[in-house]
Amino acid sequence: MPCRSLEYRLRRGRCGRPTLLHSGSYGVTGETRWLIGLDRAQAWFLGDNDSVMPLLDTNTGGCCDGLELHGRNINQGAETTLALLSTAQHARRLLVAR
Helix, strand or coil, X not given: CCHHHCCCCCECCCCCXXXXXXXXXXXXXXXXXXXXXXXXXXXXXXXXXXXXXCCECCCCCCXXXXXXXXXXXXXXXXXXXXXXXXXXXXXXXXXXXX
């Protein structure tokens, strides 16, 4: 899934689904094409998104709840923070090790 084509108003809970799909598919198939999607999911959280803004808040360690039409939603719910942490863990395990 290209990171810049994710829809605006992407919200909590949905953010982590690509990570689970890509890491799980790589685990089953061993096909490196799934790692590209995982890398893009991580990049999306870190600012390679439609708003070109990171959702990670380095001051709080939290994650903004999603993208709005004119930027990011500044709420920091547990779901998106956990999605960010899960994405970072999968990326570290599967991407950094390669």
